[in-house]
Amino acid sequence: MSTTPARAYGTNAPANPLAPMAIVRREPGPKDIELEILYCGVCHSDLHQARNEWRNTMYPCVPGHEIVGRVTRVGAEVTKLRPGAIGAVGCMVDSCRTCDCCKSGLEQYCSSWATFTYNSADKHLGGPTLGGYSSHIVVDEAFVLRVPEGMDLAATAPLLCAGITTYSPLRHWKAGPGKKVGIVGLGGLGHMGVKIARAMGAHVVLLTSSPSKVADGLRLGAHEVVVSTDKAAMARHANSLDFVLDCVSAQHDINAYIGLVRLDGTLCLVGVPEHPLSVAAFSVIIPRRNFAGSGIGGIAETQEMLEFCAKHGIVSDIELIPVQKINEAYERMLRQDVRYRFVIDMKSLGA
Ligand code: NAP
Numbered sequence: 001m002s003t004t005p006a007r008a009y010g011t012n013a014p015a016n017p018l019a020p021m022a023i024v025r026r027e028p029g030p031k032d033i034e035l036e037i038l039y040c041g042v043c044h045s046d047l048h049q050a051r052n053e054w055r056n057t058m059y060p061c062v063p064g065h066e067i068v069g070r071v072t073r074v075g076a077e078v079t080k081l082r083p084g085a086i087g088a089v090g091c092m093v094d095s096c097r098t099c100d101c102c103k104s105g106l107e108q109y110c111s112s113w114a115t116f117t118y119n120s121a122d123k124h125l126g127g128p129t130l131g132g133y134s135s136h137i138v139v140d141e142a143f144v145l146r147v148p149e150g151m152d153l154a155a156t157a158p159l160l161c162a163g164i165t166t167y168s169p170l171r172h173w174k175a176g177p178g179k180k181v182g183i184v185g186l187g188g189l190g191h192m193g194v195k196i197a198r199a200m201g202a203h204v205v206l207l208t209s210s211p212s213k214v215a216d217g218l219r220l221g222a223h224e225v226v227v228s229t230d231k232a233a234m235a236r237h238a239n240s241l242d243f244v245l246d247c248v249s250a251q252h253d254i255n256a257y258i259g260l261v262r263l264d265g266t267l268c269l270v271g272v273p274e275h276p277l278s279v280a281a282f283s284v285i286i287p288r289r290n291f292a293g294s295g296i297g298g299i300a301e302t303q304e305m306l307e308f309c310a311k312h313g314i315v316s317d318i319e320l321i322p323v324q325k326i327n328e329a330y331e332r333m334l335r336q337d338v339r340y341r342f343v344i345d346m347k348s349l350g351a
């Protein structure tokens, strides 16, 4: 298969920092769109996988699945976007398209596993798929999103993962007027969860482990902010929330948050800490509660989320960085020193 060279930042081993890397992309096929990547958000999943914290990383690893770019070339059969248009790519670049999940727009749960944007088997070139910390990418048009007119492109990039990962469960569990929704962890996902749940009309309670984020939580749209180390404040919210979205990236006491859920309410995990969490049986038994999980969102729902965010004036709060600062950004993300998403300005890769 013919290829074109591309520039990237990636790593060959869990303990190595990310460094410049030469990669190749396939020549666009009839249904493919080639994007020059303008911006790529930095998700905590990038760090987990670059460092093999989920024990499934294939190397070389080029992370990045919050991609906004400009269309440079399209295949002959492409109808979605023309050269010069803005397109976006999230966490998936393909799936089987024939199983029940794929047919109902839940490609992320494809029974043969979706092809994720990085760290999946590349059906075209062999080896692992390589993500958005790169100069360009070639993706089947079915997995490319349209960016609504007028959106700030850098601040839109994080919607492609952090936005959809919070939008999808909030929709599924019907966040809206009359519902009390808790968001745990004010990071990349959590701050999108706060904004989106608020825009859906829910009463939003942010649970943060960082007292320094209380004012931001309120500014971003939470009606109430609870510092999770404040036992009295946590106790005041016991059994009161219809739905809790846990966006925490590290080990934590999940039972403290399940205890906030009311009878027949749900705590949904989207955070993926390195090690298993332990759920005490009585946390879910009394009163009867649901403990659930959710993965990103399907392609149609991702497009719907982008339209919803455009309509409500929602983008991510970002700090734009050159790609050369990516290793420092990872360390700062681990220290919770990001307000609230790093986005790489891909121009910094240079020619
Ligand atoms: P992030 O920006 O680093 O945010 C994580 C937040 O978790 C922090 O800001 C912090 O919020 C909280 N936190 C961290 N350590 C904590 C601790 N020890 N105890 C309590 N709270 C703690 O990460 P992210 O990019 O939002 O990603 C969050 C998680 O979701 C990651 O594990 C990521 O892999 C996962 N993820 C899952 C999906 C999915 O499809 N399910 C998609 C994308 C990402 P406070 O300071 O407010 O406490």
Ligand code: ZN
Pocket: 043, 044, 045, 046, 065, 091, 161, 162
């Ligand atoms: Zn992500």
Ligand code: ZN
Pocket: 095, 096, 097, 098, 099, 100, 101, 102, 103, 107, 109, 110, 111, 112
């Ligand atoms: Zn499928």
